[in-house]
Amino acid sequence: MLLVVSPGLAAFKGGEPERWGGLIILGMWAVQSVGAFMLPSRYTVVDPVAFLCDLVGTIGFSIIAVNARRVWPLWAAALQLLSLSAHFARWADLAIPSIVYALMRDGPTFFAMVALLAGTVGHIVRMRRKGEDSAWQTWGTSSPASDR
Numbered sequence: 001m002l003l004v005v006s007p008g009l010a011a012f013k014g015g016e017p018e019r020w021g022g023l024i025i026l027g028m029w030a031v032q033s034v035g036a037f038m039l040p041s042r043y044t045v046v047d048p049v050a051f052l053c054d055l056v057g058t059i060g061f062s063i064i065a066v067n068a069r070r071v072w073p074l075w076a077a078a079l080q081l082l083s084l085s086a087h088f089a090r091w092a093d094l095a096i097p098s099i100v101y102a103l104m105r106d107g108p109t110f111f112a113m114v115a116l117l118a119g120t121v122g123h124i125v126r127m128r129r130k131g132e133d134s135a136w137q138t139w140g141t142s143s144p145a146s147d148r
Contacts, residue, residue: 003029006113006120014120015127016135017068021076021116024060028053028109043098043105046090050105054084057109069134072119079108079115 007022014022035049057080065073086104090096126133 002113006117010120013124015123015133017064017070018120018123020064028057043102046087051087058084067136070119072115075115076112079112083108
C-alpha cells in the first residue's frame with residue numbers, strides 16, 4: 001500500500017523534489033519487477049537485481065538531496081545507502097543468515113518511502129502555511145551576505 005500511496009501523493013500534491021522522489025521509487029519498482037522475471041530473487045547470495053535497484057535509489061535520492069531544499073532526500077539517500085551496503089555485507093560474508101540479508105536489503109527502502117511521504121506532507125503543510133515552498137538550491141547565485 002505504501003508503494004502506491006507514497007509516490008501517488010508525491011505526484012499529485014508534492015513539489016518537484018517529491019515528484020522526482022516518487023519517480024525514483026517507481027523506477028526502483030520497475031527494475032525489481034522486470035528483473036524478477038529474468039533472475040528470481042534469492043537471499044542466499046547477492047541478488048544482482050536488488051543491487052541494481054538499490055544503486056538506482058541511492059544515486060537518484062543522492063542527486064535530489066544535493067540539489068533540493070528538503071531534508072527528506074537526505075534520509076532517503078542514507079537509507080538507500082544502508083540497503084546498498086547489505087549487498088556488500090552479503091558478498092563479504094555468506095554466513096549471514098538469509099533473513100538478516102532480507103531485512104538489511106528491503107527494510108531501508110520501506111523507510112525511504114516513509115521519508116518521501118513525510119516530505120510530501122511537509123510540502124503540503126508549508127504550502128498551506130506560507131503559500132510557497134522553494135524546491136531547489138540556487139548554487140550559481142550569490143546571496144546578499146556574500147555581496148558585502
